[in-house]
Amino acid sequence: MEIVIFKKDNLRLGLVLGLVAPIISLVVYYFVKFYPTFSIKDFFDFLRTNKSQITAVSVPCLVLNIALFTYYINSHKDSTAKGIFAATLIYAILALLFKFI
Numbered sequence: 001m002e003i004v005i006f007k008k009d010n011l012r013l014g015l016v017l018g019l020v021a022p023i024i025s026l027v028v029y030y031f032v033k034f035y036p037t038f039s040i041k042d043f044f045d046f047l048r049t050n051k052s053q054i055t056a057v058s059v060p061c062l063v064l065n066i067a068l069f070t071y072y073i074n075s076h077k078d079s080t081a082k083g084i085f086a087a088t089l090i091y092a093i094l095a096l097l098f099k100f101i
Helices: 011-033 040-049 053-061 063-074 078-100
Strands: none
Touching (some): 040 053, 053 063, 063 078
16 A cells, blocks of 8 residues: 555645654654653753753654655655655754753
8 A cells, every 4th residue: 555645745744744744753763762660751851951961862863854855855755855854854953952052
């Protein structure tokens, strides 16, 4: 069964994919690295108090965006790829802001 929405070349689709993928990656990263030792609250408290770890967590969470971006570029769906790239930049800038503020 093929999902047609992922075949579209649409900036909005790229933004949605680019914003949702790191959240999914963060959940997977939490369960792989921190569960059951840390609760979700403890995990976010850990990140808040250990700002150096924000980069260590944000980079793996953006790996799914890299894969999506590569797929859409290779599929010649440039508008969707632009949306994913824009969302990736937003996440990277926010991670830097959280790290240094």
